[in-house]
Amino acid sequence: MGKPTGFIDYQRQSRPERDPKKRINDWDDYTLRLDEKELKQQGARCMDCGIPTCHTGTMLNGMTSGCPVHHLIPEWNDLVYQGQWQEALKREHKMNNFPEFTGMACPAPCEGACVLGINEPPVAIRSIELEIVEKGFKEGWVKPEPPEVRTDKKVAVVGSGPAGLACAAQLNKAGHQVTVFERHDRIGGLLTYGIPEMKLPYRIVERRVNLLKEEGISFVTNTDVGKDYPISKLQEQYDSIVLCGGATKHRDIEVEGSELKGVHYAMDFLHANTKSLLDSALQDNKYISAKDKDVVVIGGGDTGTDCLATSVRHGCRSLTQFDIYEKKGDTRPDDNPWPQWPVIHRVEYGHKEASAVFGSDPRAYAVMTKKFVGDENGHIKEIHTIGVETTKDEQGRKVRKEIPGTEKVWPAQLVLLAIGFSGPEQHLIQKLKVETDNRSNVKAEYGKYKTNIEGVFAAGDMRRGQSLIVWAINEGREAARECDKYLMGESSLP
Structure with a gap:
């Protein structure tokens, strides 16, 4: 904890916004950026709590409390205050594959659970989170990291939203050959077509997808598995399948x-x-x-x-x-x-x-x-x-x-x-003969992600129902670990 009195000395300052009357004339990001001095001050407001609740990631009264990916928030807040940006980036990527997505489009349940928020405005966690990774891209610290060793296992990930991308990224790190199938013409799922440009610009999504491609992940677009791509072919060509198709059936x-x-x-x-x-x-x-x-x-x-x-x-x-x-x-x-x-x-x-x-x-x-x-x-x-x-x-x-x-x-x-949405679309689920729960979601236990079909896993909104980006990333990462265990007998993935 670099500045014990930081939360007393500095007031909360979130990312500023452009003038509403001006920004409605374009589709650019509606926010501006804090400078480095301001970000250090915001990092100093983190109290390094004895029992921090910002990264607990649990459900209380039907709502998310804390960060579901268990971000190391106090650590990278302090590192930003100390000016150790590259180390902060390493801490950030340790638990979240895509901090730029959550930094721009997550409602920040971490801030709702911030201890300082009991009686003061909480730490501006999301603003700091975004600027760490943006500085990382700007400085060239974010680089493709393909696995040193490849296995002979092939995994199909169906759906390229946050759950699918997180799952693919982790399985690729384990050395498997990963192919992501997306029914639309661009990768990203609701990150691309469900969140407007001024809130999450597509260039931000595309930048990360291009990095994943350089790391060895294959992407197939304009392909609706179960319609354009036969289920039998999918099961024949891949050792395992992870369903991350989201919950896109309209209510x-x-x-x-x-x-x-x-x-x-x-x-x-x-x-x-x-x-x-x-x-x-x-x-x-x-x-x-x-x-x-x-x-x-x-x-x-x-x-x-x-x-x-x-x-x-x-x-x-x-x-x-x-x-x-x-x-x-x-x-x-x-x-x-x-x-x-x-x-x-x-x-x-x-x-x-x-x-x-x-x-x-x-x-x-x-x-x-x-x-x-x-x-x-x-x-x-x-x-x-x-x-x-x-x-x-x-x-x-x-x-x-x-x-x-x-x-x-x-x-x-x-x-x-x-x-809102009532659950996932059913044609793929029915053709795979995957069991569903009473809400029509794919039936797979949280933390295990196994369906009733051998080698088939499910994660994200398709399993849990309509939820947050950060829950999708959490489930994608955890499903990758379970899939890796299934393929290899053990896993070193977090």
């Missing part, structure tokens, strides 16, 4: 009129926008445009926020986000103690941008959609809603009570459903 909304034109799933909207942006800078018009439309986003999570930011950049006429819950407070409620993830009101980048354009926060709270109404051409024109009160019954289940007199009609020509 349905049971509302009258949901079949109307102009009602889209949020992920379809985001995917098409990013593909068109990367292919042609939106010149091919192969995307769902929000330009000059009254846009309503249904769902209060991160994906909904990404839809707000994308719609603003398109030039929408108006923008509203429905949140079925009441507005949260600015401090933790009594039933949400540290080190649980703080359930508080947050103003994210998309909210700031919408406010800058339209003059107010776009969110409407405690609102339930009753029906969609279309015009004579079958296109959405308005949404009918009612206010609701959410409580819990004796069994802890959520109960929603409609409030008479709160009915409202909203104009809308574009509706984006950001209500």
Whole structure:
């Protein structure tokens, strides 16, 4: 611990953001960078706790507390304060293959569990994490490290999201010949097509993928295993298979009129926008445009926020986000103690941008959609809603009570459903005859990752359901270790 009084001497400072009114005119990273002096001060705020909880990685009250990849956070915070950046990078990569992904797009449950956060703003862990690896790339410290010895084992990883990439990276380190299959035209899964450019630029994903290629991993795109690539061929050619296909089956909304034109799933909207942006800078018009439309986003999570930011950049006429819950407070409620993830009101980048354009926060709270109404051409024109009160019954289940007199009609020509996913798509699972649990996820014990089919493993959202990038990396790494044990009888992978 380099500066015992650091948390007293310095205030929290996160990565600054570009002016919302300016950044909505482009698709560049909406954040700026802290300089080296500022980062050292932020590193000094880490208290080197006797029992640090920032890297515990556990579930409390249904939410993540601490870092699931068990990042050595106090160590690299102190190394940054000491100016030992290269050593900090080694510590960072020891537990996380892709700190640039988590540094840019993880909600940072580590900060929610920071001991300093009990009564002060927590350490700016995510900002420090990103700058360590970015400095590493800038200085040329991040280099391809192919294995010195190759085994004769071949492994197929299905899916190139964070779980698939982490799994492939680890299995490659063990010396196996790894091939990653991706059904889309670019590697990255939801890292590429589920997170907008201004939040996680594709060049950041591509930079790491190119490094993995140099280390010897093979990537096959535009190949949907089970459709374009026969299961029998996969099982014949590979000694083991790891399923990392994510949980991309949309959660349905049971509302009258949901079949109307102009009602889209949020992920379809985001995917098409990013593909068109990367292919042609939106010149091919192969995307769902929000330009000059009254846009309503249904769902209060991160994906909904990404839809707000994308719609603003398109030039929408108006923008509203429905949140079925009441507005949260600015401090933790009594039933949400540290080190649980703080359930508080947050103003994210998309909210700031919408406010800058339209003059107010776009969110409407405690609102339930009753029906969609279309015009004579079958296109959405308005949404009918009612206010609701959410409580819990004796069994802890959520109960929603409609409030008479709160009915409202909203104009809308574009509706984006950001209500999450119900589980993985089933065609590959069924063809492999892999067992599933009662939520339709692949059935494989956490920490073991073995399915009921010999040599087939599963990790990430496909196994645990919709979750965080950092959980996907955790599971990909651990599944690689178990797969390595299966192939070799033992493993030195962490």
